[in-house]
């Protein structure tokens with residue numbers, strides 16, 4: 001399912017199906033958008049960013065179940081996919097980065113060096129992932145897991161928050177070295193300090209929402225507008241069932257999704 005079809009730096013917007021939470025007028029005709037792809041079993045968003053001139057591209061959080069769709073799209077658009085990056089070692093689905101490397105020559109996988117997972121590129125805070133004249137800067141945002149990163153586009157017009165910040169929510173902190181205190185700090189110091197109108201794209205949404213902004217979340221996030229003490233209490237009492245695939249997904253994602261696939 002694709003909601004907005006766009007290649008970074010090109011004005012080409014196709015908005016269909018579900019709505020964004022933010023005022024649509026804010027998007028404006030000159031806005032840039034990533035290609036947004038959705039995997040419906042795990043409600044995961046995969047993002048594809050490309051430089052129009054050079055065709056160099058980056059994919060964020062691709063999912064095993066939608067590997068063929070994503071590879072086909074990359075080929076149809078004639079992109080030179082350079083990096084497939086995971087925002088963290090996912091617990092709810094298996095990444096497709098390992099198998100995607102086998103289908104796309106020259107593709108490198110990437111994940112935080114704090115994730116404990118194997119990949120071609122072990123990302124550090126401040127590192128840049130370059131595609132054509134653009135880059136994503138890695139901001140470490142631990143708390144959901146130790147190895148969570150937020151990827152910020154060079155002009156700070158958009159950021160990909162993984163599970164650190166979800167729309168009107170945030171990643172759980174009850175497994176994989178989760179820590180509500182660290183997550184609170186990460187979001188307040190490393191995401192909420194981005195420009196108010198910076199678009200935020202999460203790794204999941206369970207309610208049909210597609211994007212938000214820093215300003216909206218600073219004002220309306222029901223968890224992160226609380227003080228630290230209240231936030232910790234909320235997170236310690238979520239009582240969510242474990243993701244159904246956690247026992248297969250985590251070991252598989254520690255080896256780029258290639259475990260027993």
Ligand SMILES: N[C@@H](CCC(=O)N[C@@H](CSS)C(=O)NCC(=O)O)C(=O)O
Nearest residue numbers: 091092163169170171172242243244245
């Ligand atoms: N039901 C899903 C898992 C749902 C879940 O736990 N989501 C995670 C992100 S994936 S690690 C989460 O942090 N949720 C926060 C929340 O408040 O919902 C499944 O079985 O896969």
Ligand SMILES: [Fe+2]
Nearest residue numbers: 090091163171
């Ligand atoms: Fe997660």
